[in-house]
Amino acid sequence: MRANPDTEKTPWQPIPLGAAAGLSLLAAWILWQHFFTADAWVFLLDHANLALHEAGHPVIGIVSSRLAVYGGTIFQLLFPMLCAHHFWRGRQAAGWAASLLWLADSMLNIGRYMKDARAQVLPLVGSGDHDWTEIFSRWGVLAHDVRIGNGCKFLGLMLAAYAVWWIWRRRRQAGTPVMH
Numbered sequence: 001m002r003a004n005p006d007t008e009k010t011p012w013q014p015i016p017l018g019a020a021a022g023l024s025l026l027a028a029w030i031l032w033q034h035f036f037t038a039d040a041w042v043f044l045l046d047h048a049n050l051a052l053h054e055a056g057h058p059v060i061g062i063v064s065s066r067l068a069v070y071g072g073t074i075f076q077l078l079f080p081m082l083c084a085h086h087f088w089r090g091r092q093a094a095g096w097a098a099s100l101l102w103l104a105d106s107m108l109n110i111g112r113y114m115k116d117a118r119a120q121v122l123p124l125v126g127s128g129d130h131d132w133t134e135i136f137s138r139w140g141v142l143a144h145d146v147r148i149g150n151g152c153k154f155l156g157l158m159l160a161a162y163a164v165w166w167i168w169r170r171r172r173q174a175g176t177p178v179m180h
């Protein structure tokens with residue numbers, strides 16, 4: 001598939017210094033909350049994730065009751081991806097980077113839930129079973145829950161780091177004097 005030539009030519013919108021600094025602080029805050037606090041909860045961002053997660057189960061459940069257990073995770077990943085796609089198409093750099101950070105936070109959040117599949121110590125919202133106990137049991141990998149969850153958290157960490165790297169690289173490139 002070929003890339004859309006219009007999108008290809010459109011230059012990225014500049015990221016003001018304040019936005020770049022703010023997004024970097026957001027990334028640092030997300031990582032701090034997930035790796036250095038017991039709650040591992042990012043205010044507002046994880047409230048949005050929780051709402052999407054809880055909506056995802058019944059919506060995917062309409063398609064297939066057997067797939068309903070995946071719905072929470074699917075929605076938690078899908079919505080930041082849709083935002084990222086929207087901002088990518090519009091070449092809105094700050095929005096794109098913010099969407100990546102949201103996706104990274106979601107992955108850190110999912111990884112934490114995965115790691116809890118056998119221990120089941122996290123407080124669950126709503127009724128029903130622990131998603132990952134059910135999913136990992138179906139896949140026959142329940143004994144590896146902590147390792148898989150750590151892998152998911154590692155990917156989230158990498159994505160957050162990438163977003164911050166991308167922001168500052170874009171600023172540096174935008175700041176390069178252009179010869180006329």
Ligand SMILES: [Zn+2]
Pocket residue numbers: 053057072073131
């Ligand atoms: Zn769930």
